[in-house]
Amino acid sequence: MSPRNEFGEVPGAFPDSFGDVVDGASVLVCCGSGGVGKTTTAAVIGLEAARRGRRVVVVTIDPARRLADALGLVDGLTGEPQQVRAGVENAAVTGELWAMMLDTPAMFERVVRAHAPDPEQADRIVENRFYRNIAGALSGTQEYMASEALHELHGDERFDLVVVDTPPSRNALDFLDAPGVLARFLDHKLFKLMMMPTRTGLRMLTVATQPILKAIGRVVGSDVLADAVAFFQAFAGMDVGFRQRAEAVTALLRAETTRFILVASPQRDAITEASWFADQLAQQGFAVHGTVVNRLHPRFGDGSVADAVERAASASRRGHDDLAAVWSNLADLRTIAIAERAELAPLLDRVAGSAVVEVPMLPSDVHDVMALDLLARHLFG
Ligand SMILES: Nc1ncnc2c1ncn2[C@@H]1O[C@H](COP(=O)(O)OP(=O)(O)O)[C@@H](O)[C@H]1O
Ligand SMILES: [Mg+2]
DSSP: OOOOOTTSOOTTOOOOOHHHHHHTOSEEEEEOSTTSSHHHHHHHHHHHHHHTTOEEEEEEOOOSSHHHHHTTOTTOOOSSOEEEOTTTOSTTOOOEEEEEEOOHHHHHHHHHHHHSSSHHHHHHHHTOHHHHHTGGGSTTHHHHHHHHHHHHHHHOTTOSEEEEEOOSSGGGGHHHHHHHHHHHHHHSHHHHHHTSOOOTTOHHHHHHHOHHHHHHHHHHOHHHHHHHHHHHHTTTTTHHHHHHHHHHHHHHHHSTTEEEEEEEOSSHHHHHHHHHHHHHHHHTTOOOOEEEEEEEOOOOSSOOHHHHHHHHHHHHHTTOHHHHHHHHHHHHHHHHHHHHHHHHHHHHHHTTTSEEEEEEOOSSOOOSHHHHHHHHHHHHO
16 A cells, blocks of 8 residues: 555656546546536536636436536537536637437437438338337347447547446446457357348248247247337348448547546445456456546645644633634534545545546535636546
8 A cells, every 4th residue: 555644645746637638538427326526527628628728528328417517507408419518608619519319219310311222221110110119128229339439439520529428327338348248149049040031921930940049939929029020120231331430439439539437426335346446447458547536525724623622722711712613614614524534535545547637525506617717626626
C-alpha cells in the first residue's frame, strides 16, 4: 500500500490529469454501480469537452431519462443524436454537444436497413414474428445494439468524441463483450444450420429433418422455431457485415484512444461495487484511465479535526456558544471527510494509475448547466 495522508492522498504522485485523459480520447466509457453519478459525469464530460472544441456525442444506454434531466432538456432524448445548446451557445465555444438515448428496437431496424442488400430483405427481418415477439427482449440484444451504436457514432463525421453512459446494473459491462458474443454465435453450428440456404417451401422440411432443430422445436414449439429459422435465414448475406462490424468494435474498444472512467461514491457498498467493476475491466484486459470519486464530503480547509475541536472548546469557554457549535460542526464534517477517504483508500490503491478526481456532494440534484459547471470545475480543475 502506498503511504497516504489522512485525506487519502499519495504525496508526490502525479498521473495524467483527468483533462488529459479526456483530451486524448475518442471514446469514453463511464461505468460504476447505480446511483453513483455515471450519467451526471457523462454529461459534465460532454459539456466540458465541447467547450474545449470537441464535437461530442453523449449516448446513454440507461433507459431512464437521467441524461436529459442532467442536461436540463425538458423534452427528453430520442434514439437520434440531438444537438444540445444550453451551456455551449457561447460564441467562444467552437465545439458541439450532442446527446442521444439508445433505442434498441429503432437501432436494430436502422442497422438492418443500412446493411440489407435490398428493402424487401430488410422488411422480412424487421417484420419477422420471432424478432417482434422474442429477439428484441432477449438479454444481450441491448448490449449488442449498444456496441452497434458505438460503431455508428464513432464512424459519424459529425463527432470526434463519443461518451458512453452505461446502465445502472452489474451486467453493464456485457456490452464490451457483445461483439465477441455475436462473432461466436455466427460461428456456431446451430446458426450455420439455420442459415443453410433453402429452396422455397423447404423451410419447414429443414426444421423437421434436422434432429437438433427438431429437438429445439419440441421445447420452444415448432411455430416459434420456424419463425426463428425464417428470421436467421432472412439475414442471408448479411452475416459477413455483422461479423466485420463486431470485429471493428472489438478493435475500437481496445484502441489507445478508448478510455474507461470509473465512477464511485464513498459509501461502503458503492466502493465494493466499484472495485468489482475495476476487477471486471482488468479481467477483460481494459485499464481504468480516470476515477471520479463523487459525492464526497468536502474537507473545509486545511485544518485538522483536533484544531476544530480545540477551537470549539475555546469558543465555548469564552461563552460564544454559536461559534462553538459551528467549530464543533466543522470537526464532525472533517471526521466524516477523513472516514470517507479511509474507506476509499483500498479502491484508490486499486486504480492508482488512473487520474483520480474528487467531486463534492452538492446541496441538490444536478439538472442544470450551473450545477454541471460546478462539477466541471472539480473534474477538470
Ligand atoms: N456531486 C453530486 N452532488 C449532488 N447530487 C449528485 C451529485 N452527483 C450526482 N448527483 C445526483 O445523484 C443522482 C444519481 O446520479 P446519476 O448520475 O443519475 O447516477 P448513475 O447514472 O450512476 O445512476 C441524480 O439525482 C444526480 O442529480
Ligand atoms: Mg445513469
